[in-house]
Amino acid sequence: MKKAFVFFILLLLSAAFLPAQTWLTGSVDDALAKAKAQGKLLLLDFFASSG
Amino acid sequence: MLLGQQYYDNPKYGKYLEENFILYRAPRGDKTGDAVFKRFNVSGTPFLLFIDGNGKEIDWIRGYSAPPDKFHDKVQRILQGVDTFKVLSEQAAQNPKDVPLLTKLAKKHGERDPVNTEKANALYKQIVAIDPDGRMGMTDFGKDQVSCTEFAEYSLGQAALYTRGTKRSPEPLKAFLKKYPASKILKSAYMSLSSFYAYAPGPYKEEAFPFLEEAVAKYPDYPYFRLYYVSRSMNNKENIERAIEMAEAMGGMDYASIANYRARLYQLKGDLSQAEAAYGPEFMDGRVTSLAASLFSYASFWMQQKKNLDSAEKMMGTAILLQPDNAYFRQSAAGLYLQAGKTDKAFEIFGPEFIKTPKLNASDLMTYARFWVPRKQNLESATAAMESALKLSPEDAYVLQSAAQIFITMEKPDKALEIFGPAYIKTQDNPSTLSNYGRFWAGQKKNLDSALEAAKKATTLAGQSSSQSYLWDSLAAVYLAAGKPEEALKAEEKALSLDEGYNTESYQAQLKKIKDEIEKKAKK
Numbered sequence: 153m154k155k156a157f158v159f160f161i162l163l164l165l166s167a168a169f170l171p172a173q174t175w176l177t178g179s180v181d182d183a184l185a186k187a188k189a190q191g192k193l194l195l196l197d198f199f200a201s202s203g
Numbered sequence: 204m205l206l207g208q209q210y211y212d213n214p215k216y217g218k219y220l221e222e223n224f225i226l227y228r229a230p231r232g233d234k235t236g237d238a239v240f241k242r243f244n245v246s247g248t249p250f251l252l253f254i255d256g257n258g259k260e261i262d263w264i265r266g267y268s269a270p271p272d273k274f275h276d277k278v279q280r281i282l283q284g285v286d287t288f289k290v291l292s293e294q295a296a297q298n299p300k301d302v303p304l305l306t307k308l309a310k311k312h313g314e315r316d317p318v319n320t321e322k323a324n325a326l327y328k329q330i331v332a333i334d335p336d337g338r339m340g341m342t343d344f345g346k347d348q349v350s351c352t353e354f355a356e357y358s359l360g361q362a363a364l365y366t367r368g369t370k371r372s373p374e375p376l377k378a379f380l381k382k383y384p385a386s387k388i389l390k391s392a393y394m395s396l397s398s399f400y401a402y403a404p405g406p407y408k409e410e411a412f413p414f415l416e417e418a419v420a421k422y423p424d425y426p427y428f429r430l431y432y433v434s435r436s437m438n439n440k441e442n443i444e445r446a447i448e449m450a451e452a453m454g455g456m457d458y459a460s461i462a463n464y465r466a467r468l469y470q471l472k473g474d475l476s477q478a479e480a481a482y483g484p485e486f487m488d489g490r491v492t493s494l495a496a497s498l499f500s501y502a503s504f505w506m507q508q509k510k511n512l513d514s515a516e517k518m519m520g521t522a523i524l525l526q527p528d529n530a531y532f533r534q535s536a537a538g539l540y541l542q543a544g545k546t547d548k549a550f551e552i553f554g555p556e557f558i559k560t561p562k563l564n565a566s567d568l569m570t571y572a573r574f575w576v577p578r579k580q581n582l583e584s585a586t587a588a589m590e591s592a593l594k595l596s597p598e599d600a601y602v603l604q605s606a607a608q609i610f611i612t613m614e615k616p617d618k619a620l621e622i623f624g625p626a627y628i629k630t631q632d633n634p635s636t637l638s639n640y641g642r643f644w645a646g647q648k649k650n651l652d653s654a655l656e657a658a659k660k661a662t663t664l665a666g667q668s669s670s671q672s673y674l675w676d677s678l679a680a681v682y683l684a685a686g687k688p689e690e691a692l693k694a695e696e697k698a699l700s701l702d703e704g705y706n707t708e709s710y711q712a713q714l715k716k717i718k719d720e721i722e723k724k725a726k727k
Contacts, residue, residue, distance in 0.1 A: 194225045195225070195252075195253055198240060
């Protein structure tokens with residue numbers, strides 16, 4: 153029981169420290185080519201550090 | 204910021220995004236990021252743009268508001284193709300008289316580019332033409348529903364007030380108030396018109412006070428209308444007594460208390476993410492920014508009056524403590540301290556230590572350099588700041604022009620021409636950059652052939668709208684500097700014909716200078 157509890161806590165912690173998504177930042181054309189190759193949409197996030 | 208904290212950084216949504224999209228981030232202020240903003244013609248943030256593999260825009264989301272679940276719904280709907288820009292455009296091509304559909308599409312266009320509303324306006328005009336009585340469908344306005352036609356007329360009225368590059372007019376929105384006296388959009392229409400009348404130039408000055416009185420009488424409990432009246436009064440320097448009455452009646456407008464109550468109510472409801480949206484870090488950051496600005500204005504006012512100096516300096520220090528990276532505060536404070544003979548204080552605030560701040564951008568560094576060089580003080584540090592700025596943003600027009608100004612002050616005109624001369628301007632096609640270049644060299648009375656070429660090109664590239672009047676004013680300045688007052692006169696008259704009243708005084712002052720020059724030339 154105790155082991156299961158520790159495992160559960162570790163699982164929660166590992167989820168919390170999972171890296172956030174991978175965001176590309178280089179060439180948009182490369183990102184578009186990647187989207188085309190994988191048949192996905194490209195999501196462009198335009199942001200300012202203050203906003 | 205809130206979008207990152209509540210949505211992207213939340214593992215609940217991260218996996219979905221990773222699995223379904225290729226994710227690309229364009230930060231403003233970064234060289235590559237700025238180029239992406241320009242390429243996709245994006246201005247405000249946050250803004251999410253969804254593109255297919257062929258580069259076709261599928262849809263977009265402007266802004267973020269909690270709760271994140273609701274935001275995630277929007278993202279999911281885009282992936283599912285529900286009411287996306289692409290789908291709506293295709294449907295509208297099939298059903299060109301479907302008023303609710305056209306309204307959805309017009310709103311999409313408005314969201315894509317809130318400044319240039321031509322595409323949205325064209326659709327709103329179609330809606331009014333198809334359904335003048337507003338019987339063919341309803342649309343959302345906040346939590347309310349209004350007829351699509353009513354919304355279209357309101358949107359066209361708004362566009363007439365704000366759209367860049369057209370002759371601005373309050374008349375369509377005033378007609379809206381008359382046509383829909385019980386509209387659920389009425390208060391918003393009054394707000395927009397009041398904001399317009401608070402700052403509107405020349406011809407609108409006379410209608411401003413009666414309109415603002417009408418708005419205050421209609422919404423006596425809403426302090427913003429009084430605030431607009433006060434602003435108008437301060438602009439005109441008229442009706443001051445009445446404005447004081449208005450300002451006194453604005454008392455009790457404490458947004459922090461209101462936000463605190465809202466947050467407590469959301470907490471009672473068990474909705475902490477709404478509480479955060481109303482009263483979270485972003486709210487408090489805004490309060491700090493606003494407090495710092497108030498402290499700075501207070502301190503500047505009293506330091507200029509040379510009164511209440513102890514208090515003013517204390518408040519200036521607090522403003523800088525609250526916003527340590529604000530180069531504008533530091534520069535202004537340093538200027539005031541130098542005027543007061545307190546050189547040590549000026550150096551403490553805006554001296555060599557400041558440019559070691561890690562977050563500074565090229566514009567901050569250039570502000571620093573432009574402050575010290577003309578004063579012939581702190582030159583080593585100022586030059587180092589300029590060089591860092593040029594390295595950080597080697598193609599930025601403001602940075603290059605500032606550096607040229609500094610080189611001229613340092614009596615090194617060749618260096619100025621090297622970085623901001625004919626070779627640079629030949630690569631530019633932005634009317635504003637070309638015009639500023641022309642005006643800059645006209646001011647120096649140097650490099651006038653290239654200046655004239657650039658200023659002419661600026662007027663050719665730009666349209667004939669009122670917001671472009673300054674390009675003609677710049678051209679006139681260059682002609683005048685080049686000893687061609689007759690051409691300058693034509694350009695200045697063109698500037699005046701395009702102006703709506705915002706720049707009349709300065710244009711007329713230049714016109715007088717030009718006419719004097721013509722007269723002087725004739726006497727010779």
